Amino acid sequence: MTVRVHLSSNLRGPTDGIADIKGSGTTVGALIDDLDHQYPGLGDTLRSGVSVVIDGLLIAHPQYHQLNDGVQVFFVPQSAGG
Amino acid sequence: MRYASPTTVAEAVDLLGSEPQARVYAGATDLIPQIRSGRPEPTVMVDLKHIARLCAIADSETSFTVGAAAPTADVCAHAGLVVAFPGLVEASSLIGSDQIQNRSSWGGNLANASPAADTPPSLVANHARVVIAGPGGERTVGVEEVAIGPGQTSMSPGEFIVEFELDRPPARTADAYLRMTPRTEMDIAVVGAAARVTLDAEGRVTEATITLGAVAPTVVRAADAETALVGNEPADDVLDRVEAAASAVADPIDDKRGTVAYRRKVAGVLARRAVVIAAQRAAEPQRGRGGQQ
Amino acid sequence: MSRVHVTCTINGDPVEFLCDGGQTLLDALRDEVGLTGAKEGCGTGDCGTCSVVMDGRLLCSCLVLAAEAEGSIVSTVEGMADGDDLHPLQQCFLEGAALQCGICTPGFLIAAKALLDRNPDPTETEVRYGLAGNLCRCTGYDKIVRSVMDAAKKINAGTGDHH
Amino acid sequence: MTITEPKPSYKYVGTRLVRPDGLEKVTGRARFAADLNIAGQLHAVVVRSPHAHARIVSIDTSAAEAMPGVKSVITGDDFPAVDSSHRQYDMCVNVIARDKVFYEGHAVAAVAAATLKQAQAAAAAVKVDYEVLPAVLTIDEALADNAPVLHSHMLTRGAEPPAEAASNVAAVTRFSGGNIEAGFAEADIVIEREFSTKPVHQGYIEPHACVADTGQDGYATIWCSSQGHFNVRSSTATLLGWETTRIKVMPAEIGGGFGGKTTIYLEPLAVALSSQAGRPVKMVMTRSEVFRATGPSPSTKIRVKLGAKKDGTLIAGDAYLVYSNGAYAGAGGMLGAMTVFESYNIANFGVEALDVVMNTARSAAYRAPAAPLTAFATETVLDEIAEKLGIEAMELRLKNAVTEGDLSTMGFPLARIGFVECLEAIRSHPHFNAPLAPNQGRGLAAGYWFNIGESSSATVNLNEDGTATVVTGSPDIGGSRASMALMAAEELGIDPHDIRPVVGDTEAVGFTDVTEGSRATFATGMAVVQACRNMVVELRGRAAKMMEVEVDDINWVDGHAVYVGNGDSASGSSGDSAAKESLSLAAIARKAKRTGGPLTATGSLEAHGAGPAFAVHLCDVEVDPGTGVVRIVRYTAAQDAGTAIHPSYVEGQIQGGVAQGVGWALNEEYIYAPDGVMENPGFLDYRVPVASDLPMIDAVIVEVPNPAHPYGVRGVGEAGIVPPIPAVANAIHSATGCRIRDLPMSPVRVLEAITAGGASANGS
Structure with a gap:
């Protein structure tokens, strides 16, 4: 299935600055594989130190997170805490 | 390391004379951390707190005698001292927490010879004398003669401070002490200022002693500020001169606690404020009889 | 090196222990006597977590030689409660959430008891200055100060009837 | 208390329960790390660098080893080599220096002896030959063209074009949105200011401490206080090159952390010393060591520029952040970039953040790491804009504050x-x-912090008397056990005083991440709720057996299994007739042996949606x-x-x-x-x-x-x-x-x- 993807601005190197793209996959991991085909190098960018926000939920380790039709996936840097 | 607790001055003198690595021990708020951090240990710690004379506080018609190891908590609780030397008592109360107040003493504060110590400026302002015991017997010197530099005193090996003597202040006389610290408590003076003034019946200053702490290797007496004050009422223009003179005499260093410029300026500010407080106190009706209520 | 033999009273019990001449009362309490309620936060008298009362005086036990305790009466946090009966300060600290991590709590309780023994009805300012020798990094002191004042009320009202 | 939405009525959640661990803490009986003493233990101290930057030419431990009471001496050579590409390289070489020391206080060796005094004396006898190097002590020095480079492997992450030469810049992070030039051009007022800050320490009152005991079987047990004992286990194992399962970590009470106890300093040294000596080893830092050798916050230089329209609408923001994380790479700058403009709607913005290194102690997390410093900059510039525009500071913030649906700096709707x-x-x-x-x-x-989720586990055990034990893997730094008891009480419907919340060791409860990112009550609380809900499913099943009814006819109400089905189905002859309509949790627990065995449930999750x-x-x-x-x-x-x-x-x-x-x-x-x-x-x-x-x-x-x-x-x-x-x-x-x-x-x-x-x- 195809989902809308938004990259936070620090992750847009491989897309030449494009923020909003589309990709497909039933999980976030599969989505990243697809995005890496479209934008070589984006896979590495999105696989380490990156979280996603889906339906308002921040998901820190999203690789196997299931994607439903029509969702938008926001890739954001991973936060930390004290 | 041995621990010894003599009960007389003579016994303490003997102990200190018998071993070169003996150390006097009272509050030891600095000594114990040094030992624990692995510094060489003294061979014997001579605890002076079991000598009654060193812990006693006594007063007479004319004077006070305060044991060198009397806890500052006791000084602050002594009604006679509180009335006669409110500034000196304030200075005493500022040494550390309640916990430290039960260990710190004028003797320790003076013998450590820290330029930032709180009580020496007030002790000097009140013309205190110290009795020092040692192998050669006892001698009495002005309190300003004890510390001669950071960590250095004029006392010989084997000597220790036994007690402080303070004359009862004359009528219409009072002192004050102020210090600047970043925190309200648990801190070391960045600048300290003590003032003692005597007023005449018209409110003019007849005698003044103004001293500064933490702005030079030892307590500094602000003679020009005293001169500016004597013969005058402590009005604004006079106080301006006091402030300027106190700033001018300060000779501080830059260090982790403050800068030269800051210490110099604040020395003047605190000296001025201390003079104002001392003069207000001196003018209180009950001071007419010279510190006795 | 021969050790110093000390006989004293701790929390009402006669205690004997051996210590080194340079050993602090804090280390002796913790390592020789087995009372670990007093903590070491700094070792320089700046944090108050090692507070004990010796012969009626509140002290930082990290700045006292153990040998000095000879013949003395020492009170630590372990002796504050009367059996299962908590001291009003302990009760108020619990109810008032005056502790978070709890490492400073023994020192605060001892210092607060010494404060109330000396000044049974302190103002907020007096409590704050009276406890200035005890550092707490968790609470911002608010609930500690309130709990001490609550305990003072309780004790003064006789509802916290306790030794 | 401001409650903005109708709140469900809770029976226990929201009440002020006396904390379950409180009694031990007000009586002095609670055991913190330094309170533990194990029979036969040695005392160990660390030999630390007196230099801020130096090459270790040689270390001679022979004199120390020959001293009375000394049982083991270790240096960096006693640990497996670690490559700079390793994920935990920085932690490893921070715990014990290898070829170089990077700050005054950096550990270079450790000595265990029968007494602390002996260990101190032996530590002083360890001879380290240093080649002193020029030290980099400020951000400006670190960024200077001719700066001494601390780490020859450090290529700036995120640099464009990719960095080819090593420098003191660990990473660069850039965020942007809208059109920053156009934004500032549209602004009626633009204010740009620079800020600088120094490292500060978390200042927890309990110094780091641990006891480690390595047995002859090669398994080690560590008692220590930390914000995460599972992390102590894995980090210690990494440093030693051990299998994680060779180590068990027992959590002591923790005397404050605030981020500073999310990483480790002593534990691998203690295990290695114990392993060598065949005795338990106790290590306790002095306060001076805590300050010199554990992680303070980063220091910073920050420049923030904000543009606003006359009516106070923020229209453009530009920020340049430099965070020094001390001796090794850190994430301060990136976290700063993520927080600097996060509280306000600013259509056009750009942020550039550098993470740099210098010769000061490696920084650790400190409560909302990085955010207080970006708030310092943004909130004071905002205050100045309000002043200059003649708008109340409060109104300016209300006008620009982010609300639900507004876009985060990172692009997603909040x-x-x-x-x-x-x-x-x-x-x-x-x-x-x-x-x-x-x-x-x-x-x-104003201030903002993300909060985080991460992994948590909880086990609920019902005891035969109807009380419950709730075991979690989150060290309790500020009263979280009380919160766990309240949530469990709410779920199970029993009095929170009948719940004993405990922090389990690494072998007693499922993996749980560090207590950080304000996550304990959030994420571990979720695991407790999940475990309790699983328990309720089990309890309903047991009650159905006891009542001889269908489980679907049982609801869990206020601590009771309540029969809500048609009365006919509950008319079995051998059932407990007194309990036809309702069975308390205690009643079910009492009969657990007969209805299927002990009542235990777990919850384990990766918490989303902090x-x-x-x-x-x-x-x-x-x-x-x-x-x-x-x-x-x-x-x-x-x-x-x-x-x-x-x-x-x-x-x-x-x-x-x-x-x-x-x-x-x-x-x-x-x-x-x-x-x-x-x-x-x-x-x-x-x-x-x-x-x-x-x-x-x-x-x-x-x-x-x-x-x-x-x-x-x-x-x-x-x-x-x-x-x-x-x-x-x-x-x-x-x-x-x-x-x-x-x-x-x-x-x-x-x-x-x-x-x-x-x-x-x-x-x-």
């Missing part, structure tokens, strides 16, 4: 948040319009114009807790954050001598606030529930430290007309600013 509600809580507080005395001033500031927390603070100060001394005279702090599970400990977190923030604002700083030696490694000259430095701190709990948590919890541990620095700075400006942009705002600095007539070091 979920339900409570920022505006916090602003309104302060605006309607009596403090807001209270009169001020001479030399007093009032400052307003809700961001906002805080808004109002601070009154009084400034002594003669000395520059600033005293805090009144303080009110509002914070969105989502739902306050235990209001007392939520208030406590807020109040504690305020106190730390005030200390950071006014007096706390690392002071280094020119050779990089820390000059103030003690509580006398590192000035954390004492009780008399602070007023009561009025904590106002705002509750805008987090939709992702079963009880609406947001983390509360960190956001409270974010606004105090700018709140104090803005209050000082209000009192004196001076804007101070360098921390700490010490008396020296304040008096300088007053004397200069309102101009601070970098202009006004």
